[in-house]
Amino acid sequence: MTDPAHARPSAGPSAARPPHPWRDPALRPVVAASVTLGAAVGVFAISFGVGSVSAGASVLQTCVMSLLVFTGASQLSAVSVIGAGGTTASALGGALVLAARNGVYALTMGRRIEGRLPTRLVAAQLTIDESTAMSVAQDDPIAQRAAFWITGLSVYVFWNTGTLIGALLGTAIDPVTFGLDAAFPAAYVAMVWPQLRSPRGRWAALIGSVLCLALVPVLPVGVPILCAALAVLVGIPPDHSATQGITP
Amino acid sequence: MTWTLVLALAAGAFASKAVGFFLLAGRPLPAVVDRCLALIPAAVVAALVVKDTFSSGQHLEIDPRALGVGVAVVAVWRRAPFVLVVVLAATVTAVARQAGWR
Numbered sequence: 001m002t003d004p005a006h007a008r009p010s011a012g013p014s015a016a017r018p019p020h021p022w023r024d025p026a027l028r029p030v031v032a033a034s035v036t037l038g039a040a041v042g043v044f045a046i047s048f049g050v051g052s053v054s055a056g057a058s059v060l061q062t063c064v065m066s067l068l069v070f071t072g073a074s075q076l077s078a079v080s081v082i083g084a085g086g087t088t089a090s091a092l093g094g095a096l097v098l099a100a101r102n103g104v105y106a107l108t109m110g111r112r113i114e115g116r117l118p119t120r121l122v123a124a125q126l127t128i129d130e131s132t133a134m135s136v137a138q139d140d141p142i143a144q145r146a147a148f149w150i151t152g153l154s155v156y157v158f159w160n161t162g163t164l165i166g167a168l169l170g171t172a173i174d175p176v177t178f179g180l181d182a183a184f185p186a187a188y189v190a191m192v193w194p195q196l197r198s199p200r201g202r203w204a205a206l207i208g209s210v211l212c213l214a215l216v217p218v219l220p221v222g223v224p225i226l227c228a229a230l231a232v233l234v235g236i237p238p239d240h241s242a243t244q245g246i247t248p
Numbered sequence: 249m250t251w252t253l254v255l256a257l258a259a260g261a262f263a264s265k266a267v268g269f270f271l272l273a274g275r276p277l278p279a280v281v282d283r284c285l286a287l288i289p290a291a292v293v294a295a296l297v298v299k300d301t302f303s304s305g306q307h308l309e310i311d312p313r314a315l316g317v318g319v320a321v322v323a324v325w326r327r328a329p330f331v332l333v334v335v336l337a338a339t340v341t342a343v344a345r346q347a348g349w350r
Contacts, residue, residue, distance in 0.1 A: 033330035040334070057249035068258035078257055079249075088253045092260070099261040101292070106268025108288045113269075124269040125262060129296060136289035179341030182316035185300035186337030188293050189320045190330050195290035200283075208291030209298040216303045228295030235283035 027146055030134065033187075034151040037130050038158035040183040041072070043175045045159045048076055049166020055083030059167040066163035070156065071128055074098040077221065098222035104229050105132035112144055126152030129184075133191035200234055207231035312349050316341030 045066065052062040057079065069075050074095040081091035106127045112135070113123045131152035138144045175181060195201040208231035215224035272285070301317045302308055316337040323333045 029330060036331045036334050040338075052249070055249060057254075061249055061251065061254050065254050065257065068254075069261045071261050074257065074261055078253060082249050082253070088250055088256075091253055092256055095257050096260045096264070099257075100264050102261070103264035103268035104288060104292060106265050107272055108285060110269035110271065110273035111285070120269065120273075121266070124265045127265045127269060133289065133293045133296070136293070177342065177345070179312070179316055179338035179343075179345065181300070182313040182320075182337045182341035183334045185297045185313065185317045186320035186334050187330070188297045188300065189317060190324045190333050192290065192293040192297060193324050195293065200287060201290040204287040204290040205294035208295040212295035213298050213302060213308065216299065216308055217306055221305055225292060225295055225299060228291050229288055231291035231295075232284040232287040235285075235287045236280055238280075239283060 024143075024146075027143065027150070030138070030143070030147045030150055033190075034130075034134060034147070034154040037134070037151065037183075037187055038154035040175075040180050040187075041130070041155050042158035042162035043173055043178070043180055044072060045162025046166035046169075046173055047175055048072065048079070049163040049168075050170055051076070051083065051166075052079045052163075053167050053170055055079045057082075059164075062167040063160070063164055066160050069095075069099075070125060070159065071099050071102055072159065073222070094220065094222070097220060101129075101222065101225045102127050104226065105129070108132065109135065109148060112141065113148060114145070123148070123152070126156060128152070128155065130155050130187070133188055137191040137194050139194070200239070203234045204231045207234065312341045312344035315344050315349075 048066070049062055052065070052075070053059060057065070065075055065078075077098055078091040078095040081094060082088075106124060109123065109127050109132055110120075113120060115123070126148070131148050134151040135144045135148035138147045192205060196205055208228035211231060212224045212228040215227050219227070277285070297317070301313050302310065316339075319340045320333050320337040323336050328336070
């Protein structure tokens with residue numbers, strides 16, 4: 001793959017930056033963060049691989065699912081429905097609802113990731129919770145793009161490697177024993193933090209969280225996150241303070 | 249598990265990513281839409297935090313994850329590096345479970 005972060009030199013404040021943004025020392029924390037996240041994802045991938053094979057999928061089906069679907073919550077939900085004796089249609093329905101949130105992330109990322117069509121199609125495939133959240137935590141557009149690619153590729157490699165290991169070995173490491181189920185919300189705390197600098201960011205975060213928690217018990221899994229996006233409507237009134245934390 | 253499910257899920261999952269990715273890309277939008285889109289990360293990532301901390305499936309619950317994520321909030325507030333934030337949260341959660349809190 002060509003280096004997508006500088007596929008198209010961009011004008012504006014970023015033009016004065018060095019030509020290899022991925023080697024920018026300022027990105028080292030992003031690389032460390034994306035490898036940390038990737039490692040946590042890898043352990044979940046092992047348990048997905050184990051669960052998928054024990055639900056009756058072949059090793060090849062399990063690996064193809066991780067390579068092509070590449071959105072963990074959807075894959076886990078499909079496998080658990082099939083494992084519980086559900087139909088293909090019911091497994092597909094629930095998993096696609098869960099996958100829909102990536103479309104919301106893609107609304108944001110599609111406006112930030114540049115490049116030719118093949119590059120952008122790869123970027124679309126890498127648009128998931130982790131890559132989006134890591135990207136939006138950065139301040140300038142070059143760092144946002146680099147963080148997206150670094151995290152997306154790191155998670156892709158770890159997710160698929162872990163899936164293969166789990167599917168072949170068939171012995172689960174229970175991520176819960178190591179507290180890894182808390183690793184993801186903790187990572188999201190760090191990622192959402194910069195969004196809370198502006199009053200509107202704080203309102204959107206508060207309303208999104210409350211909406212999501214209020215709807216968890218009454219709506220199918222995956223839908224509350226979609227509804228949380230309605231909190232962006234706090235952006236409707238004109239902004240007089242001009243202190244928005246992020247550059248679109 | 250059928251190949252139909254694997255491939256239909258792959259197609260559907262990619263379609264929702266691609267539709268979002270290309271729907272608004274490269275076109276100027278009214279300022280009000282831009283302002284709202286800029287708030288998607290705040291709204292959705294904050295919702296991911298509370299969902300992954302306080303829910304399992306359709307159930308709300310307070311379990312050791314809440315302690316781990318609480319420690320993470322303090323760590324982020326004290327400007328701890330990302331890796332430390334994540335490792336602290338996982339360790340605190342694991343230790344709380346070892347101590348018998350489920």
